[in-house]
Amino acid sequence: MEVKGSHEDKSVVSFHSKDFINLQCSRRDLTAAGRYQYFMGTIIDAAEPLVMVKDANEIFSDNKITCIFVLGGPGSGKGTQCEKIVEHFGFTHLSTGDLLKAEMESNSENGTTIRNMRKEGKIVPSEVTIKLLQRAMQESGNNKFLIDGFPRNEENRAAFENIMNIQPDFVFFFKCSEEERKRRILNRNQGRDDDNIDTILKRFKVYEESTLPIIEYYRSKGKICEIDAERPVEEVFEVIYRQLVERMREGTDVEVCRKEEKAV
Ligand SMILES: Nc1ncnc2c1ncn2[C@@H]1O[C@H](COP(=O)(O)OP(=O)(O)O)[C@@H](O)[C@H]1O
Ligand SMILES: Nc1ccn([C@@H]2O[C@H](COP(=O)(O)OP(=O)(O)O)[C@@H](O)[C@H]2O)c(=O)n1
Known part of the structure; x- marks a missing residue:
């Protein structure tokens, strides 16, 4: 045709x-x-x-690092959509929450700090998270990264930019109501130690106080791609898919x- x-x-x-x-x-x-x-x-x-x-590689330049941050409240579907993006685009997905959990479970010197922070829904100091990110990025052998759940506060953001000297190409912001996010997390059933109502409410508060200002920062830079994450998984992905290819x-x-x- x-x-x-x-x-x-x-x-x-x-x-x-x-x-x-x-x-x-x-x-x-x-x-x-x-x-x-x-x-x-x-x-x-x-x-x-x-x-x-x-x-x-068919869409994104091979010659530079492509970095997309994926932000949104706990339970907004970041991990779910990142998996789908990886499946279709071949990015390396780095979930900072997962990296920290693995580090905690490996009984490393930072294990206790991470465990305590997670329990309170608090944000682990950047030096710990960025070291994990750096290692994972190097080991991936890829140059296209979806960084999920990061930066979560101003300290994360400034440290990443200063240490890594990488700016995100753009930032997906998954917009989803607190009520829906709470419902999703309570049904998540992944045996996560922090998916209990006490910690969930603490995480929501930290998100509002510390992460929303970062989203506003990137909005002021014209880097936010806002996604209606309230919709069913496939519908959300369709929008993301189109945004990705159109932007890049x-x-x-x-x-x-x-x-x-x-x-x-
Ligand atoms: N669009 C959606 N509609 C309904 N449930 C969803 C949607 N996206 C994700 N979920 C479910 O909600 C829960 C939280 O999703 P997840 O991707 O783990 O969120 P996050 O990484 O933002 O915390 C999971 O059980 C997931 O299967
Ligand atoms: N950049 C990050 C990401 C996660 N975390 C910690 O890991 C926990 C779980 O994060 P996550 O990204 O896996 O989960 P959600 O809160 O997005 O559902 C957070 O509540 C924080 O305690 C962090 O300290 N710094």
């Missing part, structure tokens, strides 16, 4: 399906028709099912494959 419009603002996309489809079109002409959407810096047929990128790739060729072929 080939669609052609005027060559103003031309984009090309190849769909990796049974047969390849090339679209060469004008963004204005096609989106005006209502059926087409601007997607991945290209025009796509909105009637087509959501397509999936095979590998992050503008007007270049991309090879993508259909969702159903991803399972092959």
Whole structure:
């Protein structure tokens, strides 16, 4: 299938399906028709099912570190969506909560500090968290990172920027009501030591007092990509997917494959 419009603002996309489809079109002409959407810096047929990128290298530059922070209240679905992003884009997902938990369980010298902080829902000092992040980033051999649950306060943010000298490309902010988040955490059933009502309420308070200002900081820098995380998992992911590809790739060729072929 080939669609052609005027060559103003031309984009090309190849769909990796049974047969390849090339679209060469004008963004204005096609989106005006209502059926087409601007997607991945290209025009796509909105009637087509959501397509999936095979590998992050097809979209994200290989030459620099790509760093996306994923923020949102406890229970907003950060871990759930990060897993899906990894599955489709090949990022390395680093959950700072998980890294700290593993460090606590390894009986390292910081174990007791982490255990006490987690119990109170408090934020572990940056030097501990950043060391874990640094190690995990080096060991990954990747240069595309989704950093989940970090930075959680001003100290985290400033320390990361100073020590790592990396700025996030942008920040996903998962917006979700406290009521829904509480319901999700109480149903999470992962045997987490901090998913009890006392600690949950403490975490919510720390989130409001310490993490929301960081979100506002990134908003003032134009780096926030706000996601309605109240919706069902697949709907949230669809929005994230579109945001990711749109933000990171503008007007270049991309090879993508259909969702159903991803399972092959
Ligand atoms: N969009 C959603 N709708 C309903 N439940 C969700 C949604 N996203 C995640 N969950 C569930 O809510 C719980 C918390 O999600 P999780 O990804 O662990 O959140 P976070 O990492 O932000 O604390 C998990 O049990 C997960 O399966
Ligand atoms: N950057 C971080 C992330 C987590 N943590 C600690 O780890 C706990 C669990 O964090 P998490 O990200 O796994 O879970 P949620 O609170 O997002 O559900 C937090 O309550 C903090 O005590 C931290 O101190 N610093």
